[in-house]
Amino acid sequence: MSGVAGKAELEAARLLLSRMGISPADLLAVASDRPPAPTFAEYVPVVAAAVSAGTRRAYGSYWKRVVEQWGRRRIDEPTPSEIERLAEYVKTHVVARRNARGGRSAAEHLIASLRCLYRRAVADGLLSEAENPALKVAKPRRLPSTRRALADVRLAEINEVAASTGDDPALDSLLLRLHTETACRRGGALALRPVDLDSDQCLILLREKGETVRWQPVSPTLMRYLQRHAEQRHATETGPVFRYRSGQPITYRRYDHLWVRIGEHLPWVHAQQISTHWLRHTTLTWVERNFGYAIARAYAGHSAGGGDAGTTATYVRATVHEVAAALAALTGEPHPLA
Numbered sequence: 001m002s003g004v005a006g007k008a009e010l011e012a013a014r015l016l017l018s019r020m021g022i023s024p025a026d027l028l029a030v031a032s033d034r035p036p037a038p039t040f041a042e043y044v045p046v047v048a049a050a051v052s053a054g055t056r057r058a059y060g061s062y063w064k065r066v067v068e069q070w071g072r073r074r075i076d077e078p079t080p081s082e083i084e085r086l087a088e089y090v091k092t093h094v095v096a097r098r099n100a101r102g103g104r105s106a107a108e109h110l111i112a113s114l115r116c117l118y119r120r121a122v123a124d125g126l127l128s129e130a131e132n133p134a135l136k137v138a139k140p141r142r143l144p145s146t147r148r149a150l151a152d153v154r155l156a157e158i159n160e161v162a163a164s165t166g167d168d169p170a171l172d173s174l175l176l177r178l179h180t181e182t183a184c185r186r187g188g189a190l191a192l193r194p195v196d197l198d199s200d201q202c203l204i205l206l207r208e209k210g211e212t213v214r215w216q217p218v219s220p221t222l223m224r225y226l227q228r229h230a231e232q233r234h235a236t237e238t239g240p241v242f243r244y245r246s247g248q249p250i251t252y253r254r255y256d257h258l259w260v261r262i263g264e265h266l267p268w269v270h271a272q273q274i275s276t277h278w279l280r281h282t283t284l285t286w287v288e289r290n291f292g293y294a295i296a297r298a299y300a301g302h303s304a305g306g307g308d309a310g311t312t313a314t315y316v317r318a319t320v321h322e323v324a325a326a327l328a329a330l331t332g333e334p335h336p337l338a
Contacts (some may be wrong), residue, residue: 039073039075041072059112066086075118075126079133083114108139149282150279155180155279161261162258162262171242172258174226174229175189175255178222182216182218183300185208187209193237197241202218203218210303220333255276287326291322320337
């Protein structure tokens with residue numbers, strides 16, 4: 001602020017405060033009345049308890065790293081430059097994996113985890129929006145994903161290995177079929193319950209990231225297998241469908257072990273770090289090529305009003321009946337809604 005215009009704005013501010021009966025000293029007094037900000041060691045557990053399980057899973061390891069580095073510091077102490085240095089530290093000390101991309105993802109998630117923490121701090125009145133240092137740090141530019149749709153012959157190889165190896169081929173084959181038919185995420189499969197199975201209309205209720213909930217068509221064959229699996233493994237109506245033979249619900253670990261095993265039999269799976277999310281790419285690519293963008297968006301469960309919405313989503317909406325028609329064509333089985 002400088003020159004005549006700057007002086008005029010200051011005078012206008014002083015006049016407004018005077019009319020409101022507020023002096024600059026009053027403003028300083030209010031700011032000083034705010035209690036000291038908590039330390040990271042004190043506040044991270046508060047934030048972790050307030051967010052969803054998915055957010056804790058995504059950011060938990062990064063919050064742990066923040067506590068290790070800054071546990072005794074108050075949350076209002078770090079500057080944007082210090083956050084950048086911590087992100088660089090995390091980037092260079094990331095656990096090396098075959099699919100690592102120079103630690104860019106780790107740095108991005110560290111900054112995202114701090115933005116989540118500071119948003120809570122602002123909402124709790126511990127900081128003002130202007131005092132949020134994480135908003136002043138840019139995330140690393142995300143590189144294009146290396147995932148892509150799998151060829152039919154490659155998908156067949158994966159299913160063959162899953163069905164002929166391991167300690168529970170029936171479970172693994174059913175998981176792969178669910179993901180291939182519905183393009184759902186792992187969280188959606190793990191959250192599936194017997195009460196979510198509508199056998200009359202061949203629909204399953206998927207609850208996925210962002211607390212999204214949607215009905216997704218499945219083939220009659222998959223519906224029968226899901227119900228049989230739940231019955232044979234003694235799943236309660238409101239408990240997870242997918243279980244080990246012991247009746248214990250599976251976790252994300254089952255997916256990790258599954259792809260490690262498949263990679264041991266198929267070197268290309270290990271080399272390219274194929275995962276369950278590649279099945280989502282495979283199915284959605286097929287749907288988009290054969291039924292168009294609008295149907296693929298609905299098949300994916302993307303919100304028409306979300307940040308990932310394209311312009312066409314404003315004008316074209318796919319119905320559950322159109323999604324069922326796409327599924328019938330994909331599986332070769334008629335569907336009651338198609």
